[in-house]
Amino acid sequence: MSHSHADVLVVGLGPAGAAAAAVAAALGLSVLAVERRAEIGVPVQCAEWIPAPLGAYAQADGVSAQKILGMRTCLPSGAVFRSEARGLMIDRARFDQALAATAERAGARLALSTRLAGLDPGACAARIAGLRSEREIRFRWLIAADGPHSSVAHALGLKPLETVHARQYTVALNERDQDTSIWLSGDYPGGYAWLFPKGSVANIGLGVDKRFARDLKRPLDALHRRLVEEGRVRPGIMSRTGGMIPVGGLRERLVVGSVLLVGDAAGLTHPVSGAGIAAAVISGERAGEAVAQAARGAPEVALAAFEEDVRDQFETTLARAVVRRKELERCWGRDLAQRDDVHRRGWIAFPEYFAEGPSIP
Numbered sequence: 001m002s003h004s005h006a007d008v009l010v011v012g013l014g015p016a017g018a019a020a021a022a023v024a025a026a027l028g029l030s031v032l033a034v035e036r037r038a039e040i041g042v043p044v045q046c047a048e049w050i051p052a053p054l055g056a057y058a059q060a061d062g063v064s065a066q067k068i069l070g071m072r073t074c075l076p077s078g079a080v081f082r083s084e085a086r087g088l089m090i091d092r093a094r095f096d097q098a099l100a101a102t103a104e105r106a107g108a109r110l111a112l113s114t115r116l117a118g119l120d121p122g123a124c125a126a127r128i129a130g131l132r133s134e135r136e137i138r139f140r141w142l143i144a145a146d147g148p149h150s151s152v153a154h155a156l157g158l159k160p161l162e163t164v165h166a167r168q169y170t171v172a173l174n175e176r177d178q179d180t181s182i183w184l185s186g187d188y189p190g191g192y193a194w195l196f197p198k199g200s201v202a203n204i205g206l207g208v209d210k211r212f213a214r215d216l217k218r219p220l221d222a223l224h225r226r227l228v229e230e231g232r233v234r235p236g237i238m239s240r241t242g243g244m245i246p247v248g249g250l251r252e253r254l255v256v257g258s259v260l261l262v263g264d265a266a267g268l269t270h271p272v273s274g275a276g277i278a279a280a281v282i283s284g285e286r287a288g289e290a291v292a293q294a295a296r297g298a299p300e301v302a303l304a305a306f307e308e309d310v311r312d313q314f315e316t317t318l319a320r321a322v323v324r325r326k327e328l329e330r331c332w333g334r335d336l337a338q339r340d341d342v343h344r345r346g347w348i349a350f351p352e353y354f355a356e357g358p359s360i361p
């Protein structure tokens with residue numbers, strides 16, 4: 001088995017890993033980023049919405065698909081509440097590829113079809129496996145950007161993250177739209193259903209907590225049928241996808257020895273909305289800066305500052321969302337799950353979500 005060395009080994013080239021690799025390489029470190037997929041971002045496992053401030057990362061050709069102005073939230077009674085939610089629909093594969101290209105231009109080495117196959121954190125050594133060979137990499141720091149089922153976290157003995165399961169179809173729209181639609185109901189326990197318009201098509205999908213509902217296909221087919229009957233979308237399904245979304249909030253530790261956890265691997269996805277691209281990019285960049293600072297001296301201080309900064313930025317928001325999820329957990333499978341007031345308390349668009357005071361009955 002051959003051996004090599006990098007200052008920074010990045011595992012996973014989603015938005016978090018690519019952002020980390022780009023910054024660490026731009027700040028002068030030698031970076032090797034490994035990605036088990038053969039093509040970055042493919043297959044897409046995403047509804048493809050990003051908040052407006054992340055538009056700065058969606059400038060490459062073909063990344064931005066359309067603007068989103070608002071969100072229509074549909075409650076169990078049929079009441080609809082519109083709120084402003086400015087953002088963009090993106091081509092997620094191209095978004096991830098553009099971030100990875102930035103990392104490569106900054107000097108990072110990218111290895112596709114290459115996975116982390118073993119880790120000895122104490123020795124700062126990893127075994128990586130390509131299609132034909134395995135090799136050992138010695139690193140000074142490892143950035144774990146390997147998503148909701150992080151194999152790095154597993155190798156470190158960290159707890160698996162709580163997740164919801166999501167399933168999604170891409171369908172043709174009858175009329176273009178500039179708002180996303182969200183459905184809250186007892187039919188989607190632990191999650192919600194969505195329609196995100198993207199030019200002439202839309203991503204329709206849903207997420208549920210498998211402890212409360214095992215079947216995702218039937219409710220998604222029912223949503224699709226209803227949207228066809230209402231004349232919003234066409235019957236054919238153009239593509240199907242799905243995936244896991246971490247919903248348990250931030251991990252207890254974001255730094256373990258020389259390993260920094262970022263993005264979904266760190267539990268940074270919003271436990272109520274499921275949005276995680278922005279947090280992935282921000283935490284990835286911050287990790288890239290932290291390892292560059294660590295290389296200049298006082299590594300413990302640099303890594304502790306990374307953890308503190310990420311917590312300062314995200315912990316309050318994520319902790320509130322975890323509380324709201326727990327409140328809703330008591331309602332699934334009961335009449336309460338069809339009450340508008342219960343969902344207003346549990347969904348980010350409503351003032352009740354941010355109110356202090358007694359929880360859902």
Ligand SMILES: Cc1cc2nc3c(=O)[nH]c(=O)nc-3n(C[C@H](O)[C@H](O)[C@H](O)COP(=O)(O)OP(=O)(O)OC[C@H]3O[C@@H](n4cnc5c(N)ncnc54)[C@H](O)[C@@H]3O)c2cc1C
Nearest residue numbers: 012014015016036047048049115116147243263264276277
């Ligand atoms: C159906 C669905 C819809 C979503 N919609 C949205 C949305 O509209 N907006 C939003 O903001 N968020 C959305 N999310 C969440 C969002 O996709 C994630 O938060 C985001 O991808 C996190 O980025 P990441 O870089 O941390 O992880 P990922 O994007 O998951 O990247 C991790 C990478 O690591 C690689 N990897 C894993 N293990 C290894 C290994 N052992 N070796 C090498 N490589 C490895 C994987 O192949 C992957 O490419 C959605 C998620 C799902 C499942």
